[in-house]
Amino acid sequence: MGKTFGSVNDVLDFAIAREIEASEFYTGLAAKADVPAMKQVFADFAKEEQGHRARLEAVKRGEYSFGAGAKQLMGLGLADYLVAEKPTAQMDYAQALVLAMKKEKAAFKLYADLASAAEDGTLRELFLSLAAEEAKHKLRFEVEYDDYVLKED
Secondary structure (H helix, E strand, O other): OOOEOOOHHHHHHHHHHHHHHHHHHHHHHHHHOOOHHHHHHHHHHHHHHHHHHHHHHHHHHHHOOOHHHHHHHOOOEHHHHOOOOOOOOOOOHHHHHHHHHHHHHHHHHHHHHHHHHOOOHHHHHHHHHHHHHHHHHHHHHHHHHHHHOOOOO
16 A cells, blocks of 8 residues: 555645645746637636645644544545656646646545545535636646647648
């Protein structure tokens, strides 16, 4: 079995680090995007990921509690939420979109699992909201991928 989280703070630190990575990734894509509409989408998503980070940091400060659900978090496998592939300067636009979709899928899964572990209704709603936003991001990238890569000539 792979590495599991040792504490609720480990899970939150992991999620916060992924949000920082996502924000930086989307900021970089915004700078390189040729299409003004996608430049704005990437910039908006970078801001949303910063907002996710702030919400996770509030959870970490103890504004909410997992209660007995914290034990469930210890069984979560770290590898289930990692995307091994890293962004590179040589990535083309299509490759970047695929990576973005993978990252959003992993983030969705993490927040869905955190929601199921949260006994506090407010905390559960917070994670469900984060999961929904990540799913929205993934869908937007899928649409862009279809339009850009799979477009008919």
